[in-house]
Amino acid sequence: MALLDVEGLRVRLPTRAGEVTIVDGVDYHVGEGEVFGVAGESGSGKTISVLALMQLLPEGARVEGRALYAGRDLLALRGRALRQVRGRDVAMVFQDPLTSLHPMLTIGRQLTEHLRVHEGVARGAADRRAVELLEEVRIPDPEKALHGFAHQFSGGMRQRIAIAIALACRPKLLIADEPTTALDVTVQAGILRLLDRLRRENGLSVILITHDLGVMSSIADHVSVFYAGRIVESGPTRELLAHPRHPYTRALLDALPHPESEGGAELVAIPGAPPTPRRRPDGCAFHPRCPYAREDCLVDVPPLVPVSDGRLLACPPDPFASA
Amino acid sequence: MSLLEARDVEVVYRSRGGPDVRAVAGASVAVDAGQIVGLVGESGCGKSSLARAVVGLVAPIAGEILFEGKPLPALRRRARSRWEARVQMVFQNPYASLNPRRTIGDQLADGLALRGVERSRHAATIAELLEEVGIAGAGAGRYPHQFSGGQRQRIAIARALAAEPAVIVLDEPLSSLDASAQAQVANLLVRLARERDLGLLLISHDLGIVHHVADAVSVMYLGVVVESGPTRAVWNDPQHPYTEALIGAIPHADGAGTLPEALPGEVPDPARPPSGCRFHPRCPYVFDRCPTEVPPAYPVGPGREAVCFLRDPAAVVAAPTSGGDTT
Numbered sequence: 001m002a003l004l005d006v007e008g009l010r011v012r013l014p015t016r017a018g019e020v021t022i023v024d025g026v027d028y029h030v031g032e033g034e035v036f037g038v039a040g041e042s043g044s045g046k047t048i049s050v051l052a053l054m055q056l057l058p059e060g061a062r063v064e065g066r067a068l069y070a071g072r073d074l075l076a077l078r079g080r081a082l083r084q085v086r087g088r089d090v091a092m093v094f095q096d097p098l099t100s101l102h103p104m105l106t107i108g109r110q111l112t113e114h115l116r117v118h119e120g121v122a123r124g125a126a127d128r129r130a131v132e133l134l135e136e137v138r139i140p141d142p143e144k145a146l147h148g149f150a151h152q153f154s155g156g157m158r159q160r161i162a163i164a165i166a167l168a169c170r171p172k173l174l175i176a177d178e179p180t181t182a183l184d185v186t187v188q189a190g191i192l193r194l195l196d197r198l199r200r201e202n203g204l205s206v207i208l209i210t211h212d213l214g215v216m217s218s219i220a221d222h223v224s225v226f227y228a229g230r231i232v233e234s235g236p237t238r239e240l241l242a243h244p245r246h247p248y249t250r251a252l253l254d255a256l257p258h259p260e261s262e263g264g265a266e267l268v269a270i271p272g273a274p275p276t277p278r279r280r281p282d283g284c285a286f287h288p289r290c291p292y293a294r295e296d297c298l299v300d301v302p303p304l305v306p307v308s309d310g311r312l313l314a315c316p317p318d319p320f321a322s323a
Numbered sequence: 324m325s326l327l328e329a330r331d332v333e334v335v336y337r338s339r340g341g342p343d344v345r346a347v348a349g350a351s352v353a354v355d356a357g358q359i360v361g362l363v364g365e366s367g368c369g370k371s372s373l374a375r376a377v378v379g380l381v382a383p384i385a386g387e388i389l390f391e392g393k394p395l396p397a398l399r400r401r402a403r404s405r406w407e408a409r410v411q412m413v414f415q416n417p418y419a420s421l422n423p424r425r426t427i428g429d430q431l432a433d434g435l436a437l438r439g440v441e442r443s444r445h446a447a448t449i450a451e452l453l454e455e456v457g458i459a460g461a462g463a464g465r466y467p468h469q470f471s472g473g474q475r476q477r478i479a480i481a482r483a484l485a486a487e488p489a490v491i492v493l494d495e496p497l498s499s500l501d502a503s504a505q506a507q508v509a510n511l512l513v514r515l516a517r518e519r520d521l522g523l524l525l526i527s528h529d530l531g532i533v534h535h536v537a538d539a540v541s542v543m544y545l546g547v548v549v550e551s552g553p554t555r556a557v558w559n560d561p562q563h564p565y566t567e568a569l570i571g572a573i574p575h576a577d578g579a580g581t582l583p584e585a586l587p588g589e590v591p592d593p594a595r596p597p598s599g600c601r602f603h604p605r606c607p608y609v610f611d612r613c614p615t616e617v618p619p620a621y622p623v624g625p626g627r628e629a630v631c632f633l634r635d636p637a638a639v640v641a642a643p644t645s646g647g648d649t650t
Contacts, residue, residue, distance in 0.1 A: 041501040042472075154589050155366060184365035184528055185572040186586035192574070193585050211501060214531075214574030218582050241578030255506040257535035259575050266513075267506035267535065273471045274501075 002029035003173060003205050004053075004074075008065035011045070011052050019062070020277045022048045024229035026065075027304070030173065033203040035195065037220030037237065039213060039252075041274050045229040046209045050175050054086055069173070088118045091166035095178040097158035101150040107134075107161055108146030114168040133164040137194060156187030163194065170202070177209045192219050213252060217241050222310075225249050228275055228285035231304055235311035245313050245320050248286045284315070292319040324392050325353035326522045327377065327410065327490045332386035334372045342594045346372040348546035349386065354490055354522040359512060361537030361554065362526045363569070367590050369546040374494050374526045378412045390490070408437055411483035415495035417475035421467040427453075427478050428463030434485025452481045456511055473504025477511060484515075490522040491515075497532055509536050531573050534558045539626070542566045545593055545601040548620075552627030562629035564606045600632070608633060 011023040023045040030036040038046045052063050053074050067074040069090065077085060094100040102110055111133060112126035121129065127146065134142035137160040150158055159179060166174055176195070180188035196219055198204040208220055216223055217237060224234035225246065233246035244250040254268040272289045275281055284302050287293040294317050304314040307321075334347035347369040354360045364370045376383045382397035389395065390410055414420040422430055431449045440448060450460030456477040458470075467475055476496055483491050493512070497505045513536050515521050527533050533540055534554055541551040542565065550563035561567040571584035588605040591597055597604050603613035612618075612632045621634040632638060 041503070157589065185530075185574075185583070186365060186568055189572040189574075189583040189585040193582055196582055212574070213502075213576035217576045217578050218574040218580065238578040238580060241576055252502055253576060255502040256576055257509075257531050259531065259534075259573070261535065266510050269506040269510065270503040273473070273504075 003032050003034075003069065004030040004207075005068040006053070006065065007068075009049060009052060009067065010064040011048050011057065012062040013048070013058065014060040015278075017278065021280075022229055022277050023052065024280075026226075026229075026231055028224055028231065028234065030205050030207060031221075032172070032205055033199055034222060035199055035206045035208055035220045037216045037223040038207060038209045038226060039211065039216055039223055040226030041211060041252075043274055043276065044226040045277075046226050047177055049226070050092075050177060050207060050209060054090065054092055054175065055082060056092075084118070087114055087171075088169040089171055090173045090175065091169070091171040092175040093159070093162050093166050093177070093179050095181050097155070097162040097182075098150060100162055101158060101165075103150055105149075106146065107148050107150070107153075111146070111161075111165050111168055114165065118169050129168070130164075133167060134161070136167070137161070137164045138190075139164070154187075156183055156190060159183060159187075159191055160194065163191070167198070167204075171204070173205045173207070174198075175207045175209075178211070179208070180215060181210065181212070188215070195219060213241065213256065225252070228280050229277065230285065230301075230314065231312070232286065232314045233312065234304070239311065243320070245307065245311070245318060246286075246315050247290045247292050247319060250320065251289075292317050325389075326356045326391065327395075327524070328353040328389045329373065329377050330387050330389065332373060332376050332383045332388065334369070334376050334381055335384050336372075338594075344594045345546055345596070346593055347376065347383070348596070350543065350546065350548045351386075352377075352524065352541050352548065352551075354524050356489065356522050357516055357520040358539065359516050359523045359525055359537045361530075361533035361540040362524060362543065363528065363530050363533050363540055364543035365528055365569075365590060367545070367593060368543040369593070370526050370528075370543050371494055373543070374412070374492050374524065377524065378410055378492050379407070380412070402437075405438055408434075408486045409489045411486055411488040411491045413476075413479050413483050413491060413493040413496050416499055417467070417472065417479045418499075420479055421475060421482075423467055426464050426466055427470075427482075430478075431463070431482050431485045434482060434487075438487055449485075452484055453478070455484065456481045457507065471504070473500050473507055476500060476504070476508055480508075480511065480515075484519075488521065490524065492524045492526070494526045495528065496525070497527065498529065505532065512536055530558075530569055542569065545591060545596055547601060547630065549602065549631070550627075550629045552624065556624060556627060562623040562627065562634055563602075563631045564608050564633070565602050566629075568605075600630075 006028050009023055009026045012019045012021050026049055040046050051057050053067050063075055108130055111130040115121040115126045130146055131142045134145055139145050180191050210216055220237045223237045223240050224231045227248050233249050251270045270289055281288055283299045284297045287297040302314040302316050304312045307313045329352050331349050331351055332347055333349055336344045350373050362370050375381045377388055379397040387394055428449050432445050435445055435448055449463050453460050497508055516523050537554045540554045540557050541548045544565045550566045568586045574583045599614045599616055600618050603609045618630050618632050620628040620630050623629045623634050
């Protein structure tokens with residue numbers, strides 16, 4: 001059963017030049033214990049689409065659609081009900097732990113705040129739980145770490161502390177926005193292994209936003225590829241990455257250096273640049289960069305339709321159908 | 324003689340009240356004309372400090388920087404000579420390195436003026452340089468914010484080219500870019516090295532992309548180069564345990580669902596480096612010599628060196644081989 005069902009999510013943000021549609025009708029669901037991957041380049045609407053779930057959008061944002069979490073619409077929650085879900089049932093980890101951690105509060109204070117606010121846990125018990133959490137994310141000498149400040153830890157440790165804080169109230173859903181992008185690969189590997197363990201041992205569901213298809217490949221069960229505010233392709237990670245059907249997914253993969261290549265071969269860049277939200281092309285937003293575009297692609301927005309077991313595709317020409 | 328060479332360079336940062344940080348603790352790297360050399364390592368390994376020392380942005384306390392065989396002095400108050408300006412640098416973040424208030428044409432013109440190109444020829448030369456990096460020449464009158472991140476990085480490269488360099492040192496030129504823009508810049512670098520016979524020193528934390536574009540690679544860990552050699556050989560058969568760990572940690576977008584290998588422990592504080600081999604507290608193959616002796620660079624193949632006792636030909640211990648399988 002799905003833990004989260006997002007239907008028809010549409011986000012418009014106000015700008016000086018009027019309203020701009022950032023997320024343009026997105027549907028997906030996240031199962032229990034599932035790592036759901038959201039892939040795409042900068043500006044594709046990945047981050048805004050999850051900030052909308054947490055109601056963390058800037059003032060004046062207009063959100064349409066539904067996000068059913070355990071029978072309740074996250075987008076309709078207000079006040080107390082919202083605070084109860086946000087931070088307890090659904091927690092979030094951001095790209096840069098140096099900005100998401102408070103620089104002047106001890107790690108212990110930040111770890112126990114959630115517990116004391118959401119669950120009314122007494123100080124002593126909260127501290128013990130904080131130590132457990134730091135042990136869980138493998139911070140050496142957790143008792144000492146409680147009294148430390150963010151700047152005293154390395155980038156990888158900070159991100160693990162941010163994850164520990166997010167896990168404090170045992171959320172069912174963790175939203176992780178580029179959690180390893182700022183980290184070195186050896187440290188990234190540790191974070192990915194941690195998320196994988198939490199999913200397996202605690203049944204944690206994760207929405208993982210990343211532009212790195214390598215990261216996606218190693219941990220996500222299911223991937224949705226975003227382009228210009230819409231999902232263009234989605235499916236189980238293994239099939240989607242091994243046999244991409246959308247020309248954009250294929251182009252993203254072709255742009256990566258291949259580990260078994262002998263080097264020196266040209267990487268295949270996608271011609272042009274992703275459209276800005278203000279100037280999204282009509283029809284399929286990818287058509288100006290697509291070698292397979294037909295006349296109808298310039299006019300009609302392609303619907304995201306099932307093409308095979310668990311796979312959805314928004315590309316009527318479907319040039320890689322047999323691949 | 325290499326075109327640009329750093330020999331046994333040491334860079335030390337003094338900090339008030341704390342111990343001095345030896346960010347580069349005796350590292351050497353060399354670049355030939357037409358060659359792309361990758362300098363790879365993780366945060367805090369000293370690769371950017373070494374790059375800055377190479378172009379003279381920081382003065383090393385020991386070692387020397389040689390350009391065309393002659394010492395390249397560190398930056399002083401007066402302008403660099405035309406000879407010195409033939410070593411150029413491109414920075415990680417083109418949003419910060421380009422001046423937001425000047426047109427890109429004006430910024431490229433600085434390099435032309437430096438090498439005495441007549442004003443009447445500026446416009447044509449600027450257009451050529453922009454075309455060379457894949458930007459329409461008509462864009463010269465526009466400002467940096469009117470371009471995407473990938474375009475800006477290519478403009479930053481064009482600005483370096485305006486000075487007609489022999490060598491460009493690029494500090495993480497790809498890491499702020501999306502995959503497609505990264506591919507464009509990577510292809511551009513290869514083309515520049517081949518067509519202009521430029522030497523490129525490419526600093527990167529991303530061994531995957533370096534493997535793709537660099538002819539040779541040096542791997543740094545905590546201020547020292549632990550392995551160097553032709554890229555393909557190093558990638559296929561790493562001889563230092565750290566290189567092996569770095570390659571094993573790269574996730575591959577093959578859909579196989581394999582978790583990358585994590586390296587235990589943390590990068591130590593460069594102000595208090597471990598004794599002996601600096602990698603020994605995290606090394607899966609550590610043995611009794613490692614914490615006590617500092618390993619020298621052992622030759623491990625044509626043009627290859629590894630700073631690891633496992634590669635000591637005189638050692639009697641049965642050394643585990645690191646094999647070429649990295650998947």
